[in-house]
Amino acid sequence: MSALLEVKSLNVDLPLPAGLLHAVRDVSFSVAKGETLSLVGESGCGKSMTALAIMNLLPPGAIRRAERLYFESRNLMGAAGTDMIGIRGARMSMIFQEPMTSLDPCYTIGNQLEEALLEHRKVTKKEARDRAVFLLEKVGITGAASRLKQYPHQLSGGLRQRVMIAMGLMCGPSLIIADEPTTALDVTIQAQILALLASLQKEFDMGQILITHDLGVVSRVADRLAVMYCGLVVETGHTTEVFQNPIHPYTRGLMDCIPAPGKTKPGQELGSIPGIVPTPIGDLWGCPFRNRCFLAHDACSAKNIDLVEIATGRSYRCVLGLDHLAAEYGRM
Amino acid sequence: MKTAETVIESTESGLGLEVVFPTPGQIMRRRMTRHKGFLFGGGVLVLVLLMAILAPVIAPHDPYHQELTQRLIPPIWGENGTWQHPLGTDNLGRDYFSRVVYGCRISLLIGFACVVIAAVIGAGLGLAAGYFGGRVDMFVSFIITVRLAMPAVLVAVAVVALIGGSMQIVILTLGCLIWDRFAVVLRATTQQIRSMDYIPAAQAAGCSTFWIVSREILPNLLNNLVVIATLEVGRAILLEAALSFLGMGVQPPTPSWGLMISEGKEFMLFDPYLITIPGAALFILVLGMNLLGDGLRDVTAPEGKA
Amino acid sequence: MAEPALRIENVTKTYMVSAGAFKGRRALKAVNGVSLTVPKGSVLGLVGESGCGKTTVAKMVLGLEKMTGGEIFIAGKSMLSIGPKDIARRVQPVFQDPYSSLNPRKSIAKIISLPIRALGLAGSRTEWETKVDAIMEVVGLPPRLKHNYPNQLSGGQRQRVAVARALIMRPEVVLCDEPTSALDVSVQAQILNLLLNLRQELNLTYVIITHDLAVVEHMATRVAVMYLGRIVEEADTAALFRRPRHPYTQALLTSVLTPDPTLRLPDTHLGVAYPNPIDPPSGCTFHPRCPKADDKCAAVAPQPVVESDRLVECHYPDSL
Numbered sequence: 001m002s003a004l005l006e007v008k009s010l011n012v013d014l015p016l017p018a019g020l021l022h023a024v025r026d027v028s029f030s031v032a033k034g035e036t037l038s039l040v041g042e043s044g045c046g047k048s049m050t051a052l053a054i055m056n057l058l059p060p061g062a063i064r065r066a067e068r069l070y071f072e073s074r075n076l077m078g079a080a081g082t083d084m085i086g087i088r089g090a091r092m093s094m095i096f097q098e099p100m101t102s103l104d105p106c107y108t109i110g111n112q113l114e115e116a117l118l119e120h121r122k123v124t125k126k127e128a129r130d131r132a133v134f135l136l137e138k139v140g141i142t143g144a145a146s147r148l149k150q151y152p153h154q155l156s157g158g159l160r161q162r163v164m165i166a167m168g169l170m171c172g173p174s175l176i177i178a179d180e181p182t183t184a185l186d187v188t189i190q191a192q193i194l195a196l197l198a199s200l201q202k203e204f205d206m207g208q209i210l211i212t213h214d215l216g217v218v219s220r221v222a223d224r225l226a227v228m229y230c231g232l233v234v235e236t237g238h239t240t241e242v243f244q245n246p247i248h249p250y251t252r253g254l255m256d257c258i259p260a261p262g263k264t265k266p267g268q269e270l271g272s273i274p275g276i277v278p279t280p281i282g283d284l285w286g287c288p289f290r291n292r293c294f295l296a297h298d299a300c301s302a303k304n305i306d307l308v309e310i311a312t313g314r315s316y317r318c319v320l321g322l323d324h325l326a327a328e329y330g331r332m
Numbered sequence: 333m334k335t336a337e338t339v340i341e342s343t344e345s346g347l348g349l350e351v352v353f354p355t356p357g358q359i360m361r362r363r364m365t366r367h368k369g370f371l372f373g374g375g376v377l378v379l380v381l382l383m384a385i386l387a388p389v390i391a392p393h394d395p396y397h398q399e400l401t402q403r404l405i406p407p408i409w410g411e412n413g414t415w416q417h418p419l420g421t422d423n424l425g426r427d428y429f430s431r432v433v434y435g436c437r438i439s440l441l442i443g444f445a446c447v448v449i450a451a452v453i454g455a456g457l458g459l460a461a462g463y464f465g466g467r468v469d470m471f472v473s474f475i476i477t478v479r480l481a482m483p484a485v486l487v488a489v490a491v492v493a494l495i496g497g498s499m500q501i502v503i504l505t506l507g508c509l510i511w512d513r514f515a516v517v518l519r520a521t522t523q524q525i526r527s528m529d530y531i532p533a534a535q536a537a538g539c540s541t542f543w544i545v546s547r548e549i550l551p552n553l554l555n556n557l558v559v560i561a562t563l564e565v566g567r568a569i570l571l572e573a574a575l576s577f578l579g580m581g582v583q584p585p586t587p588s589w590g591l592m593i594s595e596g597k598e599f600m601l602f603d604p605y606l607i608t609i610p611g612a613a614l615f616i617l618v619l620g621m622n623l624l625g626d627g628l629r630d631v632t633a634p635e636g637k638a
Numbered sequence: 639m640a641e642p643a644l645r646i647e648n649v650t651k652t653y654m655v656s657a658g659a660f661k662g663r664r665a666l667k668a669v670n671g672v673s674l675t676v677p678k679g680s681v682l683g684l685v686g687e688s689g690c691g692k693t694t695v696a697k698m699v700l701g702l703e704k705m706t707g708g709e710i711f712i713a714g715k716s717m718l719s720i721g722p723k724d725i726a727r728r729v730q731p732v733f734q735d736p737y738s739s740l741n742p743r744k745s746i747a748k749i750i751s752l753p754i755r756a757l758g759l760a761g762s763r764t765e766w767e768t769k770v771d772a773i774m775e776v777v778g779l780p781p782r783l784k785h786n787y788p789n790q791l792s793g794g795q796r797q798r799v800a801v802a803r804a805l806i807m808r809p810e811v812v813l814c815d816e817p818t819s820a821l822d823v824s825v826q827a828q829i830l831n832l833l834l835n836l837r838q839e840l841n842l843t844y845v846i847i848t849h850d851l852a853v854v855e856h857m858a859t860r861v862a863v864m865y866l867g868r869i870v871e872e873a874d875t876a877a878l879f880r881r882p883r884h885p886y887t888q889a890l891l892t893s894v895l896t897p898d899p900t901l902r903l904p905d906t907h908l909g910v911a912y913p914n915p916i917d918p919p920s921g922c923t924f925h926p927r928c929p930k931a932d933d934k935c936a937a938v939a940p941q942p943v944v945e946s947d948r949l950v951e952c953h954y955p956d957s958l
Contacts, residue, residue: 042822156912157688186687187849187893188908195903213823216852216895220903243899257827259856260896266856266875269834272827276792278347291347355787356742529739530749533803536700537753538726551743 003030004207005054005175008068012046012053015061019281023049023062025231028307031175031207036198038210038222038239042254044277046231047211051177054209055094056084072174090120093168097180099160103152109163110148116170128170135166139196158189165197172204179211194221215258219243224313227251230280230288233307237314247316247325249293287318295320295328363631370627376620384436391430392416395587399425407605419609422592423599428606431587432613438588439569439617442503446568447561449507454514455557461515462522463545469519476515484509485574492580499582506571513560521556525549555632562625566618573614589614641714643810643843644676644699644729649708651694655916666916668694670867671708676811676860681837681844683858683875685851685890689912690864692847696815699845701725713810723757730804734816736796740788747784750774750802759807773802776839777832794825801832805840814846818853830857851894855879863887866915866923873948883948883955885928922953930954
C-alpha cells in the first residue's frame with residue numbers, strides 16, 4: 001500500500017543577502033490515509049517551509065530539491081506550475097494560522113467557499129452553494145444558509161477558522177495541511193476545532209499534517225510526529241513512544257520546558273534550553289543542536305549525522321547511542 | 333559611542349550564523365549605495381545646490397544686467413551662438429546661463445522654505461490627530477478635507493492678487509497650502525505607532541504626553557517625514573513656477589525659471605530655447621527630487637518583522 | 639496586617655460605542671465590578687479568554703485607562719489621589735509582544751532607562767548607565783547589547799529588556815500581560831524562570847494576566863478567573879486546580895491540553911461561542927454556555943459567595 005504522501009530528502013534553500021539559508025534539510029516522512037502526522041518545532045525550524053514546499057507555495061527565489069516527493073503516486077517535483085493548480089486546493093488543502101487575515105475581507109463567506117470549488121470542478125453555482133452549506137453545517141456553524149451572505153469581519157476568530165476548514169474541504173481533498181490552526185484562538189475553542197478536524201478526517205478518510213509548536217496539541221491529536229530543529233528532523237516516532245521515551249536531547253529539553261501539572265512543581269524552575277537557535281546560513285555540518293546540548297562533545301561536529309532508525313518509523317539524529325543516552329538521562 | 337556592531341559567529345563553525353542583524357543605520361547605508369534612483373536624485377540635488385551656492389562664481393554675467401544690443405542671441409548650438417553667452421540671451425539681453433544658475437537659488441530657496449512651513453503645519457496636525465484621536469482627529473480630518481477641496485494654485489493666485497506678489501508672499505502662501513500630504517500620511521503613521529506596545533509602556537513609565545510625542549513617536553516618523561518632504565519640494569518648485577508663469581508669483585526681474593518661461597512665451601515660435609532651457613532645468617530638478625524621494629522611501633523602508 | 643500591594647475595589651469600565659450608523663451609542667461594559675486584593679510578595683494570576691476584560695483591568699491598574707467607577711489602591715494609596723508619575727513609580731508593565739513593546743529607534747540602554755529618566759530620577763548619564771548595567775546583569779543580558787537596537791535582539795532577549803525596564807525602578811507591582819505567549823517554548827521557560835527568581839530575590843509582587851493555565855498553575859499563588867467583565871471564581875492556585883467550583887473554570891481547566899498522549903481531546907460541553915459584551919446574556923452571563931443552567935440562571939445574576947478563602951459567583955457551584 002503506497003503512502004498518500006511520500007517525502008524523501010526534501011531541501012529548501014533561500015538566498016538571502018547574508019548567504020544561502022538552508023531552511024529545510026534532508027527532511028523525509030510519509031503520511032498515510034486517515035493518519036495524522038505532526039511536524040513539531042519552534043519558530044524557524046523549517047516546519048512551515050516544509051508545508052509550503054509540498055504545496056509549491058514557496059517565496060520567489062526559493063530553491064526546492066527532493067529525492068522523492070510523491071502525492072497519490074504522482075511526482076510533485078516533476079509537476080509544472082499548472083499541474084499544481086489542479087492539486088493544490090483540490091486534492092491537497094492548507095489551513096493557515098491567522099483566521100483574521102486568511103479570508104478576503106471584500107468577499108462574502110459564501111463567495112469564497114463556492115469559489116474554492118468552482119475553480120477546480122465543473123459544477124453549477126447551485127451545486128457549489130449546496131456543498132458550501134453542507135460543509136458549514138459539518139463544521140458546526142448554525143444557520144449556514146444565512147451565513148453565506150456574511151463577510152469575514154462579522155464572524156469571530158473561532159468561526160472564521162471553521163470557515164477556513166470548510167473551505168479546505170470543498171473539493172474533498174485527500175490531504176489536509178494545518179499550519180498552527182488553533183494558535184490564534186481561545187483555549188476553549190481550540191479543543192473544539194481540533195476535535196472537529198479529527199472527526200472530519202475520519203469521516204472523509206483524509207491524511208493530515210499538523211504543524212505546531214504546542215506539544216499538548218500534538219500529544220492528543222497526532223498519530224506520529226517528527227521533531228524539527230534548524231531545518232533537520234531530529235526525532236520521529238509514534239506519539240506515545242516519543243512522549244514516554246524521548247531520545248533526542250532537544251526533544252527531551254522541549255518536554256522539560258513545559259509546565260505540566262503533575263510533572264513540574266509549581267514555583268520551581270522549569271527546565272530550559274540555554275542559548276539561541278543558530279541561523280542555518282552558509283556551509284553547515286555536524287549537529288545543529290551542539291551549542292546548546294548538555295551532552296555535546298567533539299564527535300558532534302562530525303561531517304554529517306544521519307538519522308538512525310531503531311525501529312520502523314522510529315528514528316533519531318544523534319551521534320550518541322541509545323544506551324549512552326539512557327544512562328545520561330537516568331542520571332538526571 | 334555607537335559601537336553597535338553585530339556579533340556574527342563565523343560560518344567555519346558549521347553551525348551557521350549566530351546573530352546576523354545589522355543596526356538600522358548599517359541597513360540604510362548598505363541600501364543607499366546600491367539604489368540607482370537615490371544616487372541619481374541625490375546627485376542632481378547636490379549639483380543644483382552647488383550651483384546655487386557658487387552662483388556668483390559660476391555665472392559669467394550678472395543675471396539682472398540688461399544689454400539691449402545683445403538681445404535674443406541664440407545658445408551655443410544655434411547660428412550666431414557665442415561662448416560669451418553659452419545659453420544665449422533673452423529679450424532684454426540678459427545672459428541666460430547666468431539667469432538659469434541664479435534661478436537655482438530661487439527654486440531651491442522657495443522649494444525648501446515652503447516645505448519647512450508645510451512640514452511643521454502638516455506634521456503638527458497629523459501627529460495631533462493620530463495621537464489624540466476622538467474629537468481632535470475629527471477636527472483635523474475636517475480641516476484636511478477642506479484643504480483638499482481647494483485647488484492650491486487658484487488660492488495662491490487669489491492671495492497674490494489681493495496682497496501682491498513677492499518671494500516672501502509666495503513662500504508663505506504655498507507653505508500654508510501644501511501641508512495636506514504631510515498631515516494625511518503622518519496621521520496614519522502616528523495611528524500605527526500608537527497601536528504599538530511601546531507607547532503604553534512609555535506612558536506607564538511616567539512619560540509626559542510631550543515627551544512621548546516628541547521623543548518616542550517623532551523619531552519613528554522621521555522616515556516618512558523626510559520622504560514626503562523631498563517629494564513635496566518638487567511639488568513646491570513646480571507650483572512656484574506655475575504661479576510665476578501666471579505673473580502671480582515672484583516679480584520680474586527675479587530670475588525664477590517659471591518667470592523666464594513666462595517672459596519667453598511671446599518669442600516661443602522663433603526662439604524656443606527661451607522656454608525649453610528653463611523648462612529643462614525645472615524638469616531635471618523636479619525629476620531628481622522625485623527620484624531622491626522615492627529612493628529615500630525604499631532605503632528607509634522597514635525590513636519587516638525582524 | 640500589612641497593606642496589600644494592590645487592592646482593586648469594585649472597579650468598572652464602560653465604553654460608549656456606536657451600535658450602527660443611525661442607532662446612537664450603547665454601553666459596553668468591559669469591566670463590570672471587579673474586586674481583588676494582592677498581598678505583597680504574592681503572584682496573582684488573572685485568567686480568562688479574549689473579551690473577558692482582563693486587559694482592561696490591567697490598563698486601569700497601570701493608569702492608562704480611567705476607571706468609570708470603583709477605586710484602586712496601590713500600597714494603600716488611592717490612584718485617584720496620586721498623579722501618573724507616582725503610579726509609574728509603583729506599577730510597571732511587561733507586555734506580551736516583545737516586537738512591539740520596544741521602540742525600534744532607541745538603543746537598549748535608552749529603553750531600559752526610560753522610567754528613571756522620565757521620572758527625573760536619573761541624574762547624570764553615567765548614573766543611569768550604571769543602573770542599566772546592574773539591571774541587565776540581573777535579568778541575564780550580556781552587557782555588550784547595551785548599544786544595540788531591538789531589531790538586533792532575539793525574542794527572548796527583547797522580553798528580558800522589557801523585564802529590565804519594568805524592574806529598574808523597583809516597583810511595588812509588576813503587571814505581566816501574557817509575558818510569554820509570543821515566545822518560543824524553550825524561551826518561555828527561560829523568562830518564566832527569570833520572573834520566578836527575581837520575585838524571590840527582589841521580593842516583588844506580580845499580577846500575571848494570561849490565558850495559559852499551565853503557566854498560571856506554575857507561577858501564581860492565587861488565581862482569579864474572569865468572564866465577561868466579572869470574576870467568577872477566585873482561590874489559591876492549588877485549591878482552584880484541584881477542585882474548580884464554577885462551571886466555566888471547570889471548562890477552562892478541561893480545555894488545557896497537557897502533553898499527555900494517553901488522553902484524547904476533551905469535550906468542554908461549551909457549545910455556543912463567546913457572547914458579545916455589548917449584548918450580554920441576561921441573568922448569569924454564562925448561562926447560554928453552561929451545562930447546568932436553568933431558568934433561575936437566565937433570570938437572576940448570581941452574587942459572589944466567599945467560603946474558606948474562595949470566591950464563587952454561581953447559583954449552583956460544585957461543593958467544596
